[in-house]
Amino acid sequence: MKKTITLNNGVEMPMMGYGVWQIAPTECERHVSEALEAGYRSIDTAQAYYNEEGVGEAVGKSGIPRGELFLTTKVWISNAGEEKAAKSIDESLRKLKTDYxxxxxxxxxxxxxxGTYRAMEKAYKEGKARAIGLSNFYDARFVDLAENMEVKPAVVQLETHVFSQQVRMRGLMEEYGTRLMAWSPLARGMNNLFGNETLQGIAARHGKDIAQVCLKFLTDEGIIVIPQSTKPERMASNFDLDGFELSDDEREAIRRLDAGHPLAADFNDPALAKYLLGYDEQFNPAKD
Ligand SMILES: NC(=O)c1ccc[n+]([C@@H]2O[C@H](COP(=O)([O-])OP(=O)(O)OC[C@H]3O[C@@H](n4cnc5c(N)ncnc54)[C@H](OP(=O)(O)O)[C@@H]3O)[C@@H](O)[C@H]2O)c1
Incomplete structure (x- = not known):
């Protein structure tokens, strides 16, 4: 498997990373340490996961040179706007214990x-970020921003798995050299992913498990993946995609599983917008 992908500004990014959404702040350092032990060098966190400190602790204690690690974080809605976003980026740097x-x-x-994107462009030019991009921006929202901003998004992170392969978005992103990063690459097991007969058949043929088949398919398509597991043995197996190749027929069979739309989150749904706009007030542990 190709281990890295080149972003539109020349930065090399690992194809495989470890995601820490919904990992409790108290558990995060341990799980990230386990992931680093399993070989992961890319970690995906966010301000609104409230666990950036745990990531910072784990990478700090790992002894792995900073240049060998790849840290992703995301600016939350409550920090939107140029001034607030700039402050929040500095806060993320502090929590992650890093200069960039x-x-x-x-x-x-x-x-x-x-406003947030302008702050990120400034951070990029100041060397506080090596690459900048978006998450959950679809269709016209993505194109509008990509057309208007000077630094073209290097990455868009979207719900992407075998049931939501983001074919349309991949076509749109190609024009800007923007790479797709899959969130929930195992669909969080939705739609009975781990009981799917097509995937079971392919996995059995290769002596692999369904998660490995899904991750292999996505990375072969040039999609960056960040699976999450709290179990070290699954962290290790998800990371290990070497030693087998999917056939053209198997890839075609997996392509046919695509429903053509995300399963977990519809970003045109007003109810989702309202929920997310109130999220920090409701869930930020610092607000208790
Ligand atoms: N940008 C966004 O809005 C957004 C949204 C959602 C997620 N994300 C990012 O994407 C990352 C990954 O997504 P995700 O955590 O939602 O879901 P995921 O990686 O698709 O699935 C994680 C779930 O699958 C299970 N699992 C993992 N490996 C397995 C295996 N080999 N066999 C069976 N079950 C397995 C895990 O359980 P166990 O722990 O029991 O193994 C966990 O319940 C997140 O952590 C986060 O960093 C971003």
Missing amino acids: IDLLLIHQPFGDYY
């Missing part, structure tokens, strides 16, 4: 995200 973030994303397409 490898990939800085706008987490959600709500609030003053143009």
Whole structure:
């Protein structure tokens, strides 16, 4: 498997990373340490995961040279706008115990995200971020921002798995050299992923498990993946995609599983927008 992908500004990014959404702040350092032990060098966190400190602790204690690591974080809606976003980026740097973030994303397409992007462009030019991009920006929202801003998004992170292969978005992103980074690459097991007969058949043929088949398919398509597991044996197996190749027929069979739309989150749904706009007030542990 190709281990890295070149972003549109020349930065090399690992194809495989470890995601820490919904990992409790108290558990995060341990799980990130386990992931680093398993071989992961790319970690995906966010301001609104409230666990950036745990990531910073784990990478600090790992002894792995900073240049061998790739840290992604995301600016939350409550920090939207140029001034607030700039402050929050400095806060993320402090929590992650680092001078630079490898990939800085706008987490959600709500609030003053143009102001946020301007702050990220400034951080990029100052060397506080090696690459900048977006998350959950679809269709016209993505094109509008990509057309208007000077630094073209290096990455868009979207819900992407075998049931939501993001074919349309990949076509749109190609024009800007923007890479797709898959969130929930195992669909969080939705739609009975781990009981899917097509995937079971392919996995059995190769002596692999369904997660490995899914991750192999996505990375072969040039999609960056950040699977999450709290179990060291799964962290290790998800990371190990070497030693087998999917056939053209198997790839075609997996392509046919695509429903053509995300399963977990519809970013045109007003209810989702309202929920996310109130999220920090409701869930930020520092607000208790
Ligand atoms: N930008 C965004 O808005 C956004 C949204 C969601 C997620 N993300 C990012 O994407 C990362 C990954 O997504 P995700 O955590 O939602 O879901 P995921 O990686 O698709 O799935 C994680 C789930 O699958 C299970 N699992 C992992 N490996 C497995 C295996 N080999 N066999 C069976 N089950 C397995 C895990 O359980 P165990 O722990 O029990 O193994 C966990 O419940 C997140 O951590 C986060 O960094 C970003």
